[in-house]
Amino acid sequence: MKWLRRGAGLLVVLLLIGAAAWWYLARDRSMPSTPVQRGAEAAALVDPARIEQGRYLATVGDCAACHTARGGQPYAGGRSLATPFGDVPAPNITPDRDTGIGQWSFDDFWAALHLGKGRHGQLLYPVFSYTSFTKVTRDDALSIFAYLKSLPPVNQPAQPTGLEFPYNVRSSLVAWRALYFKPGVYQPDPAQSPQWNRGAYLVQGLGHCNECHAPRDSLGGIEQSQHLTGGQIPQLDWYAPDLSTRTGGGLEGWSAQDVVDLLKTGQSSKGSAFGPMADVVRLSTQHMTDADLQAVATYLQSLPPRAPVASAFQQASSHEQGGKLYAKQCADCHGDNGQGVAGVYPPLDGNTSVTGPTSVNAIRSVLLGGFAPATAANPRPYSMPPFAQQLDDEDVAAVVSYIRQSWSNKAGAVNPAEVSRSRHTPVD
Amino acid sequence: MEQRVAACTSCHGARGEGSPDGVLAPRLAGKPAGYLLQQLEYFQSGQRRHAPMEYVVRQLSQPYLRQIAEYFAAQDLSYHRWPQPAVSAEVLRRGEQLVLHGDPARAVPSCVSCHGDKLTGFEPMMPGLVGLSSDYISNQLVSWRTHTRAAEGPYCMGVVANRMREPDIAAVAAWLASHEPPADMHPQPATAQTTPLPGWCVMGHSEVNP
Numbered sequence: 001m002k003w004l005r006r007g008a009g010l011l012v013v014l015l016l017i018g019a020a021a022w023w024y025l026a027r028d029r030s031m032p033s034t035p036v037q038r039g040a041e042a043a044a045l046v047d048p049a050r051i052e053q054g055r056y057l058a059t060v061g062d063c064a065a066c067h068t069a070r071g072g073q074p075y076a077g078g079r080s081l082a083t084p085f086g087d088v089p090a091p092n093i094t095p096d097r098d099t100g101i102g103q104w105s106f107d108d109f110w111a112a113l114h115l116g117k118g119r120h121g122q123l124l125y126p127v128f129s130y131t132s133f134t135k136v137t138r139d140d141a142l143s144i145f146a147y148l149k150s151l152p153p154v155n156q157p158a159q160p161t162g163l164e165f166p167y168n169v170r171s172s173l174v175a176w177r178a179l180y181f182k183p184g185v186y187q188p189d190p191a192q193s194p195q196w197n198r199g200a201y202l203v204q205g206l207g208h209c210n211e212c213h214a215p216r217d218s219l220g221g222i223e224q225s226q227h228l229t230g231g232q233i234p235q236l237d238w239y240a241p242d243l244s245t246r247t248g249g250g251l252e253g254w255s256a257q258d259v260v261d262l263l264k265t266g267q268s269s270k271g272s273a274f275g276p277m278a279d280v281v282r283l284s285t286q287h288m289t290d291a292d293l294q295a296v297a298t299y300l301q302s303l304p305p306r307a308p309v310a311s312a313f314q315q316a317s318s319h320e321q322g323g324k325l326y327a328k329q330c331a332d333c334h335g336d337n338g339q340g341v342a343g344v345y346p347p348l349d350g351n352t353s354v355t356g357p358t359s360v361n362a363i364r365s366v367l368l369g370g371f372a373p374a375t376a377a378n379p380r381p382y383s384m385p386p387f388a389q390q391l392d393d394e395d396v397a398a399v400v401s402y403i404r405q406s407w408s409n410k411a412g413a414v415n416p417a418e419v420s421r422s423r424h425t426p427v428d
Numbered sequence: 429m430e431q432r433v434a435a436c437t438s439c440h441g442a443r444g445e446g447s448p449d450g451v452l453a454p455r456l457a458g459k460p461a462g463y464l465l466q467q468l469e470y471f472q473s474g475q476r477r478h479a480p481m482e483y484v485v486r487q488l489s490q491p492y493l494r495q496i497a498e499y500f501a502a503q504d505l506s507y508h509r510w511p512q513p514a515v516s517a518e519v520l521r522r523g524e525q526l527v528l529h530g531d532p533a534r535a536v537p538s539c540v541s542c543h544g545d546k547l548t549g550f551e552p553m554m555p556g557l558v559g560l561s562s563d564y565i566s567n568q569l570v571s572w573r574t575h576t577r578a579a580e581g582p583y584c585m586g587v588v589a590n591r592m593r594e595p596d597i598a599a600v601a602a603w604l605a606s607h608e609p610p611a612d613m614h615p616q617p618a619t620a621q622t623t624p625l626p627g628w629c630v631m632g633h634s635e636v637n638p
Binding site: 070071266278279282333368369370371372373374379380381382383384385386387388389390425426427428 | 431432433434435436437438439452472473474475477479480482483484485486487488489491492495
């Protein structure tokens with residue numbers, strides 16, 4: 001409800017900004033295909049190689065993750081996406097005539113992906129990550145569209161949105177878009193290698209990494225300067241780390257191979273994918289080509305160092321208690337010195353999920369346990385026991401503080417109230 | 429495999445013998461592999477609800493789930509006997525009546541008609557009803573009623589559970605938990621399932637059209 005109160009106040013501001021933003025719409029025009037283009041596009045839609053390429057690109061974009069309800073038909077929509085402003089159900093993007101994209105032209109699809117506009121010109125809610133997808137090339141968009149058109153149609157009507165006022169007023173998006181959305185296909189940087197540019201294109205565009213790995217302000221927007229610097233994922237209560245591998249970065253010390261390993265197998269010498277990232281690896285990145293994964297790694301390795309966050313290190317008073325718990329519950333797998341076991345159990349020493357700016361990932365990993373994602377390269381992952389049932393808030397706080405403050409780790413301590421807040425199990 | 433499935437065994441016991449209280453986490457050891465796999469898949473799809481289970485199975489592939497199901501199905505452990513619930517002889521008689529003969533007036537079939545005369549279930553899909561605590565059995569019957577457990581198709585146990593009177597749930601659970609189990613508690617082979625299941629029952633009887 002605090003969003004609602006804040007939102008009502010902001011509405012006035014929004015409307016003012018909105019008026020000033022109309023000029024922006026002039027730039028926001030779709031470029032419909034010419035008749036010649038339309039002919040070529042029609043041919044492309046039935047080209048098997050094109051469809052296969054589209055299948056790959058839709059996987060890279062992880063479209064199915066949002067556009068598939070749990071236990072439902074792939075791409076038939078229905079999954080409710082929680083946002084701080086209310087729930088938005090993902091639509092059906094199978095080619096069903098009545099409930100899907102059966103009647104869509106490629107221009108319609110392009111307007112959605114590139115401009116964030118629906119088939120009838122309505123502004124789409126940015127929970128559909130067109131802020132990233134706008135960077136996708138028209139040719140790649142055509143491949144994805146060809147693939148979606150090749151799917152078996154599923155008749156599944158859209159669910160109503162659950163957005164609260166004023167966010168349910170679509171015209172409020174005019175202002176939002178003026179602030180946070182700049183349509184435009186990715187422009188390669190000629191000073192960089194083709195591999196770097198491919199990585200930047202995938203990370204910034206289809207991969208839409210920034211949608212989680214950046215902080216969002218009170219309107220759910222992301223500042224350009226904050227790209228890929230890490231952020232709390234709205235509603236999910238996980239922290240998506242900063243993706244710089246250089247000094248002060250969230251992935252400090254990660255080699256290109258570590259990045260590739262994590263995305264391909266679900267684990268690396270520096271840590272394993274869990275929470276929402278495990279979904280991403282399982283559904284999307286494990287299926288990417290080695291060349292594309294290398295390109296992503298090359299681009300991430302080029303992200304600049306981050307300014308260190310100055311903080312006085314203060315060891316938790318529970319350190320000794322945490323150490324005893326660690327020896328009893330954790331050391332068998334993660335090692336006496338938090339070193340882990342290569343390829344089996346992730347290290348905790350120097351693990352960004354342990355030492356992150358917030359402790360939520362470490363707390364929730366202890367509470368929830370679970371398996372690393374099963375991938376083609378790691379089909380039988382090892383697992384961690386859930387400790388939610390076994391340990392009380394104080395013990396979890398003590399052991400998480402211990403791992404955040406042992407070996408080379410110098411992160412802040414955790415208090416039991418933070419643990420209590422994280423005792424919820426995520427299910428759709 | 430034992431090392432891989434630490435997330436399972438921390439609640440279900442090192443070899444799937446179930447949690448010590450018999451309620452929090454049920455026994456997995458020796459249950460039909462097909463049944464265990466089906467339940468894991470139901471937790472993935474949300475047809476069976478229990479948030480910690482849904483979270484733990486989320487990242488796993490179907491082939492790996494099958495291996496995990498087969499691992500626990502192959503664990504051959506003696507059954508723990510639960511203390512007999514403190515219920516009256518009359519309640520136990522009612523429970524016995526329902527288990528062995530059902531309640532024709534309410535169209536409730538007997539337990540043995542599907543789960544077998546020994547109540548040890550059948551390979552590969554039909555779970556046994558022996559060695560379970562009274563609380564666990566009544567929890568499951570109630571979860572059929574609240575749709576936190578479900579199955580494909582005609583939803584047979586849901587139909588049965590919804591026809592039962594509430595005291596009958598407690599009576600069935602009490603009798604099953606206090607029943608002296610047979611010496612051989614393994615699920616019977618599929619070929620032993622000679623009584624046709626009711627047409628609307630889907631568990632392990634694909635030959636019968638619902």
